[in-house]
Amino acid sequence: MTEQIRHFSLGKVLYLSRSQPIILKIKRYRSAVLRLKREHRRLVLSAKRSRRRGKAFQPRFSFDQMALSWAGSFVGIALLAYLSYYSRYPLIAAPMGATSVLVFGVPKSPLAQPRNVVGGNILGAAIAIILVALFGTGPWVMAIAVSTTIVVMKITRTVHPPAGAVALVGVMADVSWDFLIAPVAIGSILIVLWTFVFNNLTPQRAYPTHWL
Numbered sequence: 571m572t573e574q575i576r577h578f579s580l581g582k583v584l585y586l587s588r589s590q591p592i593i594l595k596i597k598r599y600r601s602a603v604l605r606l607k608r609e610h611r612r613l614v615l616s617a618k619r620s621r622r623r624g625k626a627f628q629p630r631f632s633f634d635q636m637a638l639s640w641a642g643s644f645v646g647i648a649l650l651a652y653l654s655y656y657s658r659y660p661l662i663a664a665p666m667g668a669t670s671v672l673v674f675g676v677p678k679s680p681l682a683q684p685r686n687v688v689g690g691n692i693l694g695a696a697i698a699i700i701l702v703a704l705f706g707t708g709p710w711v712m713a714i715a716v717s718t719t720i721v722v723m724k725i726t727r728t729v730h731p732p733a734g735a736v737a738l739v740g741v742m743a744d745v746s747w748d749f750l751i752a753p754v755a756i757g758s759i760l761i762v763l764w765t766f767v768f769n770n771l772t773p774q775r776a777y778p779t780h781w782l
Contacts, residue, residue, distance in 0.1 A: 629676070638775065642674040642768045646761055653760075654753070663753045664739060665691065666761060668732035673765040677777045681730055684766075684778050686723075688758045690730025694719045695754040698740025699747055712741045 631639075647670055650662035669691070672682035680686070698715045705711045715737040723729045740749055762778075769777035 638772055639674045642765065643670040645768070646670055646674065646764045649764060650753075650757055650760060660753045661757050661760065663736070663757065665694075665732040665735035666753070666757050668735060669730070669758065669761055672730070672732070673761060673777070674768075677765065677769055677775065678779055680779075682778075684762045684781050686728050686730040687762050688755070689726065689728035690719075690723050690733035691736050691754050691758045692750060693722050693726065693728060694733035694736035695740055695745070695750040697722065698737045699745055699750060702741055702744055707741050707744050712738055715741045 647662070647667065650666060653659075654661045669687055672679055673687065676682055694715075697719050701711050701715050701718075716734045719734055719737040720729075723733060736754060739745075743749070765777050769775040
């Protein structure tokens, strides 16, 4: 009987010693699963809070506003594109698309006023041209053109985000002073004039808030 008990105890010890690594792995797995669940809940709650803040912060647009923004920007860009095509004179550039988002999407924004559209874009072009003439078109020139444009626009109260793109495109394209006249100045003025006509012909829309 004693021999049997001893064999049983030895077998139990061997069983426990062999099963202990498995038990530890199961415990680690359960701990990892619990941590993942807690992290998942935290991320879900954070996303919900961020979404609520976004809903409160971001503007809402009615169907009429969206339709008018679509129509105005369509005609404005088409006008510049067809004038460029038939006159063989460049009156449109990529930053004009971003300008259209502002003037037709949020025409009351301080960044969408004529002073900002025309002044900001012209400053961006002028800065690009000067830097290209002095330093060429290296990567650091692209960076300094955009950053300098931002600072100058803040000083002159003509902040217009697409002007940063004007400066960048100007350096990348190795432009000369012709670039400032067309497409930048003429294109900006045409966009502003069409925005003025379009918004003042449609109900409940007025543009600009100020000219200068």
